[in-house]
Amino acid sequence: MAGIVSFGAYVPRYRLKRMSIFQSMGWLNPATIMLSQGEKAVANSDEDSLTMATAAGLDCLGSIDRSAVDALFYASTTMPYLERQNAGIIATALNLREDVRSADFSGALKAGTSALISALEAVGSKNVRRALVCAGDCRLGMMGSPQEMIFGDGAAAFLIGEKDVIAEFKCSSSLTCDFVDHYRGSKTPFDRQWEDRWIRDLGFDEFIPKVIRNLLQKCNLKLSDFQKLIFQCQYDGERKTLTKKLNMDPARIQDPLQGVIGETGTAHSLIMLVKALEEAKPGDKLLVVSFGSGCDALFFEVTEKIKEIKGNLGVQGHLSNRTELTSYQKYAVFRGMVPVDLGLRAEEDFWTRWSLVWRKRKAIFGLVGSKCKKCGTPQYPPQRICVNPACGAIDEMDDYPFSDKKGRILSYTGDMLAASSDPPEMYGSVQFDGGGRCMMNFTDCTLNDLKVGMPVSLSFRLKYYDPKRDIHGYFW
Amino acid sequence: MATGIRDKVAILGMGCCRFGERWEAMAEDLMVEAFQEALQDAGIEKKEIQAAWLGSHIDEINVGKGGLPLASTLKLPFRPVTRVENYCATGTEAFRGACYAVASGAYDICLALGAEKLKDTGYGGLPGGAAFGQLNRLIAPNATAPGLFAQLATSYFAKYEIDPALGKKALAHISAKSHANGAMNPKAHLHRAVTEEEIIKAPMIAYPLGLFDCCGVSDGSAAAIVTTPEIARSLGKKDPVLVKGLAIAVSSGEEAIYTNWDGAHLETTYRAGQMAFQEAGIKNPRREISMMEVHDCFSITELTVYEDLQISPRGRAIEDIRNGFYDLKGQVPCQTDGGLKCFGHPIGASGLRMLYEMYSQLLERWPEERRVKSPKIGLTHNLGGIPSNNVCSVAIIGR
Numbered sequence: 001m002a003g004i005v006s007f008g009a010y011v012p013r014y015r016l017k018r019m020s021i022f023q024s025m026g027w028l029n030p031a032t033i034m035l036s037q038g039e040k041a042v043a044n045s046d047e048d049s050l051t052m053a054t055a056a057g058l059d060c061l062g063s064i065d066r067s068a069v070d071a072l073f074y075a076s077t078t079m080p081y082l083e084r085q086n087a088g089i090i091a092t093a094l095n096l097r098e099d100v101r102s103a104d105f106s107g108a109l110k111a112g113t114s115a116l117i118s119a120l121e122a123v124g125s126k127n128v129r130r131a132l133v134c135a136g137d138c139r140l141g142m143m144g145s146p147q148e149m150i151f152g153d154g155a156a157a158f159l160i161g162e163k164d165v166i167a168e169f170k171c172s173s174s175l176t177c178d179f180v181d182h183y184r185g186s187k188t189p190f191d192r193q194w195e196d197r198w199i200r201d202l203g204f205d206e207f208i209p210k211v212i213r214n215l216l217q218k219c220n221l222k223l224s225d226f227q228k229l230i231f232q233c234q235y236d237g238e239r240k241t242l243t244k245k246l247n248m249d250p251a252r253i254q255d256p257l258q259g260v261i262g263e264t265g266t267a268h269s270l271i272m273l274v275k276a277l278e279e280a281k282p283g284d285k286l287l288v289v290s291f292g293s294g295c296d297a298l299f300f301e302v303t304e305k306i307k308e309i310k311g312n313l314g315v316q317g318h319l320s321n322r323t324e325l326t327s328y329q330k331y332a333v334f335r336g337m338v339p340v341d342l343g344l345r346a347e348e349d350f351w352t353r354w355s356l357v358w359r360k361r362k363a364i365f366g367l368v369g370s371k372c373k374k375c376g377t378p379q380y381p382p383q384r385i386c387v388n389p390a391c392g393a394i395d396e397m398d399d400y401p402f403s404d405k406k407g408r409i410l411s412y413t414g415d416m417l418a419a420s421s422d423p424p425e426m427y428g429s430v431q432f433d434g435g436g437r438c439m440m441n442f443t444d445c446t447l448n449d450l451k452v453g454m455p456v457s458l459s460f461r462l463k464y465y466d467p468k469r470d471i472h473g474y475f476w
Numbered sequence: 477m478a479t480g481i482r483d484k485v486a487i488l489g490m491g492c493c494r495f496g497e498r499w500e501a502m503a504e505d506l507m508v509e510a511f512q513e514a515l516q517d518a519g520i521e522k523k524e525i526q527a528a529w530l531g532s533h534i535d536e537i538n539v540g541k542g543g544l545p546l547a548s549t550l551k552l553p554f555r556p557v558t559r560v561e562n563y564c565a566t567g568t569e570a571f572r573g574a575c576y577a578v579a580s581g582a583y584d585i586c587l588a589l590g591a592e593k594l595k596d597t598g599y600g601g602l603p604g605g606a607a608f609g610q611l612n613r614l615i616a617p618n619a620t621a622p623g624l625f626a627q628l629a630t631s632y633f634a635k636y637e638i639d640p641a642l643g644k645k646a647l648a649h650i651s652a653k654s655h656a657n658g659a660m661n662p663k664a665h666l667h668r669a670v671t672e673e674e675i676i677k678a679p680m681i682a683y684p685l686g687l688f689d690c691c692g693v694s695d696g697s698a699a700a701i702v703t704t705p706e707i708a709r710s711l712g713k714k715d716p717v718l719v720k721g722l723a724i725a726v727s728s729g730e731e732a733i734y735t736n737w738d739g740a741h742l743e744t745t746y747r748a749g750q751m752a753f754q755e756a757g758i759k760n761p762r763r764e765i766s767m768m769e770v771h772d773c774f775s776i777t778e779l780t781v782y783e784d785l786q787i788s789p790r791g792r793a794i795e796d797i798r799n800g801f802y803d804l805k806g807q808v809p810c811q812t813d814g815g816l817k818c819f820g821h822p823i824g825a826s827g828l829r830m831l832y833e834m835y836s837q838l839l840e841r842w843p844e845e846r847r848v849k850s851p852k853i854g855l856t857h858n859l860g861g862i863p864s865n866n867v868c869s870v871a872i873i874g875r
Contacts, residue, residue: 344599345620356610364614379733381615387729411631411739415623415682417601424683427617428627429739429864437733439864441617447683452634463614475615 002123003165004300005130006309008060009274010052010155011261011318013444014325015039018149024328028144035149038259042325043138043153045334045421046443046461049078050086051474052155053136053267054093054460058403059318060132060157061094062311069096069159070128073115075105075135075266080472082186089474090134092365093460095401101128105266109232109292110174111135112156112266117296119160120169130161137265140335142190147182150234151191152262156270156315166309167277167286167300173215175207175294189336200238204291208233208242211295212287219299223248223287226299228276230254231289232269260319266292273300275315282306333421346419350464352471362399367458367476369436371400378402378436400436402458403476407432409454414447430456440476480755484579486708486716487873488701489518492832495696495819496665503532503539503593504549506697510825511550511589514699518585519711525701526583527556531570531590533563533823534603538593546589563607563860564771565724565869566590567698567827572722572869574702584707590829591697592822600693602821608865622682622690622774624862629684629776631739636791640684646794647775648675651688651817653803654772658814660846665694666818689775694820698828700835717838720853721756721872723748732864742777742859744868745784749857752870753786758853761786765808766851766874767837769830771859772815781857782810785870809848812837823860830856831871838875 022036043052053074061069072094074087087102101122105115112135119131136155141147160169181203182193193199208231216223223229229248233239233256243253254272256263264271269290276286284302289295313321325331332338360381362368369380375391378400386393412428419425426442428450442450443461463475491513493506515522530546532538539545543557562569567590574586597603602621633643652672658664670688678687708716725748731737749761758764765787772778779797782788787808788796796802802810811817813833816826834854836842853874860867 344597345601345604348604350613352614353610357614360611360614363611377734381611381733383729383733387734389728389730389734411627413623413626413630413682413685414680415620415626416679417620417622417681418618420618424680425618425623427619427623428630431735435735437735439617439619439732439862452630464618473614 001165001168002120002160002162003168004158004277005161005164005166006060006062006064006159006312007274007277007314008056008058008157008312009271009315009318010055010059010136011041011315012043012047012052012153013321013323014042014044015322016042016325016328016331020326020328021149025144025148032144032146032149035146040152040262041154042331043334044444047138048080048462048472049076049136049138049155050080050089051460051462052138052153053134053157054090056136056155056157057090057094057132057134059313060159064159066095067097069100069130069132071101071119071122071131072096073103073105073119073131073133075112075115075133076137077106077109077111077184077265078138079104079106089365092361093474095366095368095403107293109265110290110294110296112270113288113290113296113298116158116270117172117298123160123162130159133158133160135267135270137267139191139265140189140337143332143337147191147193150263152264154261154264154267154271156267156274158270164305165303166306167302170299170301171215171219172296172298173211173218174296175211177207177294179203179293196235200235204233204235204238204242207295208289208291209246211289211297212246215287215297215299225285226252226287227284228252228254228280228286230269230272230276230286232272232291234258234263271315277306278314278316280306330422340421342419342421349468350466352466352469352473365474367401367403369400369402370397372396373398378432378434380436380438402432402436405432405434405458407456409450409452409456410437411452412442412450426450481575481579481722482720482755482757483705483718485575485702485719486705486713487719487835488520488585488703488708488711488713489514489516490700490832490835491517492663492698492829493696494663495694495822495829497595498695499595501695503591503695503697504545506695507546507549507589507591510697510699514701518701520585520701522552524585525552525555525587526585527577528552528587528589529570529573530557530559531561531566531588531824532559532592533561533566534592537596537603539591562724563867564773564821564823565827565858565860565867566824567829568856568858568869568871569724571700571828571831571871572724574700575719575722578702578704585701585703587699587701588828589697589699590824590827592824593695594693594820594822595695602693620682622685625774625777626682626685627739628780628863632776632780635738635740638794644676644684645672646797647689647779648672649797650772650775650778651675654811654815654817657804657812657846658818661814661818664814664818665692665820666814685774685776691773691816692818692820694822696819696822696825696829698825698832700828700831715875717835717873717875720874721752721870723751723755723870725751725868727861727865729865737864739863741780742784742863742866742868744866745781745857745859748868748870749785752872756872758872762808764853765855766853767809767812767834767848768855768857769813769815769833770810770857772811772817773821773859777859778810785857804846812846812848827856827858827869831873834873838873
């Protein structure tokens, strides 16, 4: 039976206290004080929904054989490209096979669960053996808006298969409603929403019980048969109302992580599901409900295999890798909400030469180098003539992926001259364990953290944004 | 069997414009200044120049490509003009082209001229761009020259277990010494003597390099006219300055992507130094080199170059620096004109500017206050690219 084989998550390291948002923007909209509790996870300046989804995918795959993945589905409402398949970038970054099936799921916040259902059904149909679902969002509320308080950034990923399943997929039910509680057109980065009371009373309060009722009927169960109910609802009060209305023990309601991450859009119900799986025991029945332009409800039953899952950072691991972003202004600049002076150096034109990008896609997005068959020297970028001066073999190379390798810092600097939205720009030479070296940017750290010899690992990040041509460029 | 360049070429004349933020001047204007001085010094007429090499590095904000800018600016009538570019060794590369042409016997008198206009970018430092090719723009870090060279310092300090504060003090001495020299030089861009304390306290540019650890950014041009020693003597140069050695070493990727480089020295400089010393017949550089102009794009570069050229023992340059070994009145005065520190680094011109200083010192042309005492051998050194991947040139001239 199809089900979840592995899970992963990504929560960016920076957390922004909601009170610091209020302190900066509360003057504009004093009522947002009601939403000012806790903190939200915010993407670094070199992160977006695609890099976070990739990170969750990496966390999910761990040491699992990537060549066995037959399909990749990416869900987000904040994809960098409207035309150019975003999942294709992730597939290359994850070094998946070229004959992988892929799709972008977008539009509704329930797109994450829709992608999950599609993957489960694709595996169930035996057309694919293993499918990876990555969902990530990095949504923007306007400065001073309630959404700015509510939204957080994050991603989740699931590997779906039929063997070694940790949670079996039992059934699903869906609702499709053109209920415009919030929307975003194609020409604006900011979410807009209608009145909260309407969203609460007509949206959450009606749709969630309805989709749950439909699913229970379909599988002939009672809600009390479930150990965990995982539903996406951004309103604290409404969660309590629904818990009562559904007659559920509050202890069986999955924590929405609103106070530590925030509402993460298409990824949200999936991040909650990851958290639920981290806490689940064999035999648990889990009911996941997403919300957004309708609902998807999915029923999973946890198997004995859950005990064997290890190594993934998941939600819990990422939550503990935390540092406070103390400046709201930095957040606003990171998300491109305000124009800032990065200096004339930042204005240099840079063409992305697509024919070159295609030719070198494995090296650029996959961080695939080469390893000499004669002397075993790993090298990046890939070479035709071996760089080992004692070897020099020509065209004797195998592909050698570096993205899963650890390394150590050989040299570093913090550069105040380079154009950067978070100076100093930090970079240096990395010596990879097992051989190979490369000069790379350092991120998610401060200059004080860097030391020669300290260990580093790789993360797929936004390398540049070309505003003239609306190009998001990625690298590790 | 190759016999090398030693004593086969003489410098007939040299010229160097005033370096600086020459807002009033085009690169072409600077070329004319340098050329005029070189021609006058050589004591020949323009028509006697049979071939020329132009060094310029950055196309976009400079004179453009090809040999045209030199020929059309100097009005050299239908002569062979070759433009060369080899990163920061560009000026030396132009000189090399002219020297080899003379040594081969193809021409009697050749011109090497380098020029660069850096101050039309609108911002400080060197412009970015595709200097390392299109693939590198997609995979290399968002780096600038100070940040790339700053890493030499973090690695050097780590390797030799040097307290960063003490390391910075040694670097400050390097810059202070060059500023002191530059302050006496009317052609330098920066004329202010700076104390070590000011240097240490200056704003950070790329950790651990502060503002005064970085060389200036200037416009400039310099030129050399070369010929055979015989022709030089026949033209009245009784004891001409001769070329003793010319070497270029280029990284093969070993430092950048193989795993044997320590990040704390410049391998190309060591290699080019070895080649040049052999060609020039120098066995003990610490004793035989009278003075140097090395590529002090950043203070830490100068420090490691002392060791790579085997003037200071490995890991011990700081002792020599502290002892004033490289000061103007030290044993091997370095950056006697103020260096890149005070002249800035108009890339195509720098190598020739350095040679101009060594040549002038060898001819004892400078006033007493900035004159090196009876020098025999002068060395120039350029390093272009980044510490892990670069082009290095070493030129040795003497009498």
